[in-house]
Amino acid sequence: MLSLLRKYGMDSDKMFGAGMASILFSVVSWAASRGLQGESLARADRWGIFVGEWAPTFFVLGVALRLEEQARPDMPEQSARRHESDRTASGVGQ
Template sequence: MTLLPGRSPPGDTDSTTRGLAMLHMVRKWGITSNHMFAAGIASIGLSVLSWLTSLRAEGVSRADRWGIFVGEWAPTFFALGVGLRLDEQENPKLK
């Protein structure tokens, strides 16, 4: 199987370990899954707000770009929230 440079093969435990280390680091900063879920919900509201603000100031095409740009943050926050929730359940004492 040919891989692109920097890509790991499926099932690579090194990439899984790096992902878990990132989640542990985020938890050590005091960020919980509830914070990430709240950030996801807030980014949806911010997307609508940025779209409305940009619509009045810059026109429809620019407003759509701003709304979509900010709206793409929500799935990222929700995915991190799910990852953190799973990590919190597997390692409840980690802080």
Template sequence: MVIRKLHQMGVRSEHAYVAAFASIGLSVATWMASLSMEPGTGLARADRWGIFVGEWAPTFFGLGLALSHYEQHDGTLILDTREVRREAA
């Protein structure tokens, strides 16, 4: 039901995958920023921030897979045109 609602709102599997990869980069950036901006708090706090943001990636990848499955079932999955041409030949 949640996946259907996200799909109806215009969220596609590609969006979730982009968010997953962005959260990986954001995790590293957050870790480095926390490490340099809060030198008195130490490495432990920076690690916690990096891990917190890094935990978003698996959630977005899972949403991407669920949306992809829904799109395949619904018939709205966007395929690479080269792949479609190869299958037609």
């Protein structure tokens, strides 16, 4: 599964970013629900908890991808092209 994620351009940094975004989105959802009452409040609270539970999954996938990146540094084709264009843009490849 990890190699499939890497094949489609996912890396550990993106997963860590998704985890942080999930935490931020959960806090924003909670803050936005502070003025609600009744069933709307309960629904907003459940939504905030649901989104907050994504963070550990993203962080665990981030750690697993980081270990995969270190163990197998051979990058998939898509990532290799991205890194090559980064090198060329910075003038390293010239």
